[in-house]
Amino acid sequence: MIDSYHVRQMTRHDDMQLADKLMARDQSAIQEVMDLYGGVVFGMAKRVLLDPNMAEEVAQDAFLALWRQPGAYDPARGSLQAFLLGVTRNKAIDLVRKEETIKRTKASLTSELETASKETSPHEGLVERQQVRDALRALTAVQREAVVLAYFGGRTYREVADELGIPEGTAKTRLRDGLTRLRQLMVQTGDVR
Amino acid sequence: MTERTHEELRSLVAAYVLGAVPSEEVGLVRNHILTCDECMAEADEHASAMDSLALAVEPIAVPAGFADRVMAQIAPPAEAQTASAATSRRNWLGDWVRSRGLALAGGMAALVLLGVLGASWIQTRQDLNRTEDVLSALILGDAIELRGEGGAAAELVPTNEGAVMAAAGLPEAPGSHVYQLWYMRDGEPVSVGTFQTRDGVVVMEVTESFDGYEDAAVTVEPRGGSRQPTSDPVLASF
Numbered sequence: 386m387i388d389s390y391h392v393r394q395m396t397r398h399d400d401m402q403l404a405d406k407l408m409a410r411d412q413s414a415i416q417e418v419m420d421l422y423g424g425v426v427f428g429m430a431k432r433v434l435l436d437p438n439m440a441e442e443v444a445q446d447a448f449l450a451l452w453r454q455p456g457a458y459d460p461a462r463g464s465l466q467a468f469l470l471g472v473t474r475n476k477a478i479d480l481v482r483k484e485e486t487i488k489r490t491k492a493s494l495t496s497e498l499e500t501a502s503k504e505t506s507p508h509e510g511l512v513e514r515q516q517v518r519d520a521l522r523a524l525t526a527v528q529r530e531a532v533v534l535a536y537f538g539g540r541t542y543r544e545v546a547d548e549l550g551i552p553e554g555t556a557k558t559r560l561r562d563g564l565t566r567l568r569q570l571m572v573q574t575g576d577v578r
Numbered sequence: 579m580t581e582r583t584h585e586e587l588r589s590l591v592a593a594y595v596l597g598a599v600p601s602e603e604v605g606l607v608r609n610h611i612l613t614c615d616e617c618m619a620e621a622d623e624h625a626s627a628m629d630s631l632a633l634a635v636e637p638i639a640v641p642a643g644f645a646d647r648v649m650a651q652i653a654p655p656a657e658a659q660t661a662s663a664a665t666s667r668r669n670w671l672g673d674w675v676r677s678r679g680l681a682l683a684g685g686m687a688a689l690v691l692l693g694v695l696g697a698s699w700i701q702t703r704q705d706l707n708r709t710e711d712v713l714s715a716l717i718l719g720d721a722i723e724l725r726g727e728g729g730a731a732a733e734l735v736p737t738n739e740g741a742v743m744a745a746a747g748l749p750e751a752p753g754s755h756v757y758q759l760w761y762m763r764d765g766e767p768v769s770v771g772t773f774q775t776r777d778g779v780v781v782m783e784v785t786e787s788f789d790g791y792e793d794a795a796v797t798v799e800p801r802g803g804s805r806q807p808t809s810d811p812v813l814a815s816f
Contacts, residue, residue, distance in 0.1 A: 424637030470632035561592035568627035
């Protein structure tokens, strides 16, 4: 069986080749990147923005940003998938912050984590996804809620405090403890330095 | 603002990494992280946790035609391709502007916009790319001009992604107020975003396309914006 470390090594090698082709302005590379990561990028956009049209707009923007500025992705610093997902999340959150009406509710944000992962190719990171989801589930319910609201919901710590009816100091602590615990759990599974 | 202690700021490092610090505190926390080894180390650890968080997302099949729509935006027109292949992008932009002559752009607002772009906007290659869109719209006369009292002016320039608005001569909005940009169709305003100015100028990306709208206007509204304008426009295209 191929373990997650080796899947990661193979993927990173492919990422480097893709980054080189993008720098050389090879249009087939962006097509390939979309084939590989279109699903997760759209998934991230949809996770933050319920509206499929807005999600598509953000997903398109993320790939266009990579095409226009391929140097922004540094294979030495992480996977192309993580980079694209970061870009996508930032763009989606910017949109949510501009338009109060498209904010997702707490319930819809937190419920999705409960559903089991179904699926796909090692490229789309099945092993890693399962590990992160397990790690998220291993947080306390209040830590998970705060982290999910901030990360996928685009809430500031003050909004987290308001929404959960807790003091601001408690919201800060939950975010901090949540991320600290998450990292500890990911270190244990060997996914994070 | 009162001095914040290291512990107070440290308690905000995780929120900062998550992008969950309100804009008025961001600078404070960022400056502290940059000058405090302990907080920088903590920020790095939180960042690695946050990177893994992204991987929890479930993939969803992209809508039909998605890749084609992206590719259509990537393939540049033949003329631009030849030009950009000939020189580096930065030089190409300079040559391009010079060769067409800025005089073609005409109008004070256009010059103001070019000044704003030059001063604050052209920082990355991505920005340069957008700047090309903006400049070409400006010079081809596709930009929408907004004017106001006392020389305040703005240009709204359609781009592939929506539009970019550059404004100058707008003083800071009064306390707890912001500027709000509206598109108008059949006299009905549609909010497309709020903004603030610095030193009287702003460049804002608008995700909503101007297609199908007739006019644009800017009003002063309470922070967070209003559903409908509550004051007379300070800038308008009509």
